[in-house]
Amino acid sequence: MSEQDNDLKLDFNKGGGLLPAIVQDYATGEVLMVAYINGEAFQRTLETGKMHYYSRSRDRLWLKGESSGNVQSVKDILVDCDQDAVVFKIEQAGGAACHTGYRSCFHRRVEQNGELSLTEKEKVFDPDKVYSKGK
Amino acid sequence: MSEQDNDLKLDFNKGGGLLPAIVQDYATGEVLMVAYINGEAFQRTLETGKMHYYSRSRDRLWLKGESSGNVQSVKDILVDCDQDAVVFKIEQAGGAACHTGYRSCFHRRVEQNGELSLTEKEKVFDPDKVYSKGK
Numbered sequence: 001m002s003e004q005d006n007d008l009k010l011d012f013n014k015g016g017g018l019l020p021a022i023v024q025d026y027a028t029g030e031v032l033m034v035a036y037i038n039g040e041a042f043q044r045t046l047e048t049g050k051m052h053y054y055s056r057s058r059d060r061l062w063l064k065g066e067s068s069g070n071v072q073s074v075k076d077i078l079v080d081c082d083q084d085a086v087v088f089k090i091e092q093a094g095g096a097a098c099h100t101g102y103r104s105c106f107h108r109r110v111e112q113n114g115e116l117s118l119t120e121k122e123k124v125f126d127p128d129k130v131y132s133k134g135k
Numbered sequence: 136m137s138e139q140d141n142d143l144k145l146d147f148n149k150g151g152g153l154l155p156a157i158v159q160d161y162a163t164g165e166v167l168m169v170a171y172i173n174g175e176a177f178q179r180t181l182e183t184g185k186m187h188y189y190s191r192s193r194d195r196l197w198l199k200g201e202s203s204g205n206v207q208s209v210k211d212i213l214v215d216c217d218q219d220a221v222v223f224k225i226e227q228a229g230g231a232a233c234h235t236g237y238r239s240c241f242h243r244r245v246e247q248n249g250e251l252s253l254t255e256k257e258k259v260f261d262p263d264k265v266y267s268k269g270k
Contacts, residue, residue, distance in 0.1 A: 006243075006251040014191075020155045020220075022166055029164030031157055031213075034220040046249075056149075078166075078241040079251065081233055085155075085169040087241050098216055106213040106222050108141075114181075116141045116214065 012039055014084040018054055023097065025104075026075040026089040032097035033105040035064075037086065049074050051090060068130045070094035096124035099131070147174055149219040153189055158232065160239075161210040161224040167232035168240040170199075172221065184209050186225060203265045205229035231259035234266070 012019060018036040025032055035053040037045070041061055044052040051072035055062040065071030076089035098105040101123030108116040147154060153171040160167055170188040172180070176196055179187040186207035190197040200206030211224035233240040236258035243251040 008245060008249055008251055020169060022157050022169060024164075024166065029159075031159065031166070031222050034155060034157060034215060046245075077245040078254065079243050079245060080169060080240040081235050081237075081242070082240075085240075087166050100216050102216075105215040105217075105220075107216070108214050110143055110181075110212040110214060114143055116143055119213065 008079065009083055010039070010042065010079065010086070011082065011084045014082075018056070020085050021051075021053060022085065022087045023051065023072065024087060024089045026091050030104055031106055032090070032092060032103070042086070045074060045088070046077075051088060064097075065093060068094065068099070068125075070096060070130075072097070094125065094130075099127060101125045101127045101130070143214065144218055145174070145177065145214065145221070146217065146219045149217075153191070155220050156186075156188060157220065157222045158186065158207065159222060159224050161226050165239055166241055167225070167227060167238070177221070180209060180223070181212075186223060199232075200228060203229065203234070203260075205231060205265075207232070229260065229265075234262060236260045236262045236265070 010019060017038055021035050021037045022031060023033045036056060038054040041052040041054045051064045051074060053062045053064060071093045072090040074088055074090055078087040096103050102120050103124055107118060107120040109119050111117055145154060152173055156170050156172045157166060158168045171191060173189040176187040176189045186199045186209060188197045188199060206228045207225040209223055209225055213222040231238050237255050238259055242253060242255040244254050246252055
């Protein structure tokens with residue numbers, strides 16, 4: 001049983017080959033983003049200590065920071081009871097994980113009235129400048 | 136654009152009708168579990184203030200704590216930039232979110248050698264006792 005033993009056996013079948021990767025700031029515990037990993041992305045992350053994902057929209061392996069330089073250095077990895085989700089505690093280069101320039105992708109709160117409000121006062125970087133380098 | 140405006144428009148199409156719900160302890164920021172929500176589960180959660188999920192294995196709506204009594208009271212809800220993942224900050228009744236009896240479902244760490252080690256010293260409850268009530 002993957003719930004009981006000490007063997008790492010991520011259950012990639014559950015998510016059609018992809019599992020959610022929950023990325024937390026190592027120092028603060030803030031959830032910075034959620035993305036997806038396949039077996040190769042997980043292996044590359046383990047080997048390099050830098051977060052690799054599988055992009056569903058681009059249909060390819062993706063080193064976080066390959067465009068922006070904002071790589072994520074892995075400090076801790078936790079797996080859940082049924083091994084179909086992984087928490088990565090990381091240190092974020094550049095101070096922002098979100099491609100919008102905000103520190104966290106989760107920078108909007110659902111208010112009682114169902115509207116969204118910003119939880120971050122300002123962006124860490126201007127995405128137009130950061131992502132125009134290679135163009 | 137769901138990334139820029141203040142309208143809540145969760146993109147359930149991205150995950151085939153289900154989106155990952157990341158559940159954090161409101162006080163400590165610890166990630167307790169990851170489960171899935173559909174539109175109805177999200178709506179019920181908003182209305183009741185108690186976490187509802189969609190169980191993929193049981194193929195039905197699921198009030199967390201319906202068997203164990205360990206309900207989760209919602210304190211804060213955050214959505215990500217592309218509105219395909221939701222963070223719920225909650226208060227956990229009974230002290231443990233995991234059906235194994237551990238506080239967090241993420242109670243095992245991936246070590247350098249690829250093996251898993253426990254991060255929690257002991258279980259909060261005995262699952263055989265908690266889940267045998269209705270049997």
